[in-house]
Amino acid sequence: MYGLINKAVHDLVVTKFGEATWNEIARKAGVNDPHFISMEKYPDEVTYRLVGAASEVLKTPAEQILEAFGEYWTVYSAEAGFGHLLEFAGSNLVDFLKNLDNMHTRVALTFPKLEPPSFRVTDVTDLTDGSLRLHYYSKRPGLAPVAIGMVKGLGKRFNTPVSIRLDRSRANGHDHDEFVVLYGDAARDRR
Ligand code: HEM
Incomplete structure (x- = not known):
């Protein structure tokens, strides 16, 4: 998916939980550079991994x-x-x-x-x-x-x-x- 989507995930997490939580999620998701470029296409896998890691870190169901x-x-x-x-x-x-x-x-x-x-x-x-x-x-x-x-x-x-x-x-x-x-x-x- 385009980076714009991952950027929105980043903004949602940072707004609600802060930068430190985001860094933990990105690390867990194996995302090395968590600064996404809106117009660049990323494998869907990256978005799914971010959601999975957010679910673990925030102890909240992925849904x-x-x-x-x-x-x-x-x-x-x-x-x-x-x-x-x-x-x-x-x-x-x-x-x-x-x-x-x-x-x-x-x-x-x-x-x-x-x-x-x-x-x-x-x-x-x-x-x-x-x-x-x-x-x-x-x-x-x-x-x-x-x-x-x-x-x-x-x-x-x-x-x-x-x-x-x-x-x-x-x-x-x-x-x-x-x-x-x-x-x-x-x-x-x-x-
Ligand atoms: C102007 C506002 C919107 C923009 C710029 C936008 C853009 C996008 C982009 C970039 C993707 C990812 C697909 C890809 O990168 O190949 C996407 C996916 C998606 N969009 Fe939109 N979208 C907008 C509004 C909406 C709205 C209002 C809905 C309401 C139902 C919607 C439903 C979805 C869904 C469910 C997906 C998930 C992808 C999938 O099912 O394959 N979008 N959109």
Whole structure:
């Protein structure tokens, strides 16, 4: 994955736990130079190792770290210079989720070797207050918690209560991950 992702992991850890904790995590992950270059492509392995080491050092399940990262990303990516792409992708949660693939296509203009996931939205009941199914296709395993964190972060961005659960998963033999997302009043009593 591009260094931008690893940089965001670094920033999240340093903001919450400080530089010393980060150095311990980087050492455990076998990362020699923990100063990532945003535009450089790193093996996915590096990111997975960082998450694994963070899980050990912080004594927190990896899923929880991935979800926290996903939520952090919705703020970090805006501050890292991609705010306009987020603005462009939609002014409410449902439109935004429908536009995720277009958004990553635009991201690929900056990151030509991007290997983005793909999302599809089905079963939308209402624009502001209802439920939908979010289908997540990825060449990478184990990142459903990142998508969950991102959708929660987007809920905050749009000031919309969100509840999301993994309904069908690759871990259970399905060919992709499928989430049920409740939003607006429909989510209020579920959180
Ligand atoms: C403008 C903001 C965004 C930028 C710049 C961005 C960029 C990226 C980059 C660089 C990667 C790593 C892929 C690679 O390096 O080959 C990635 C992966 C990913 N992105 Fe985005 N992204 C943005 C917003 C979002 C949002 C809002 C979502 C919400 C669902 C999302 C979902 C994901 C997921 C789940 C992955 C994990 C990779 C995978 O499944 O293979 N992204 N994105």
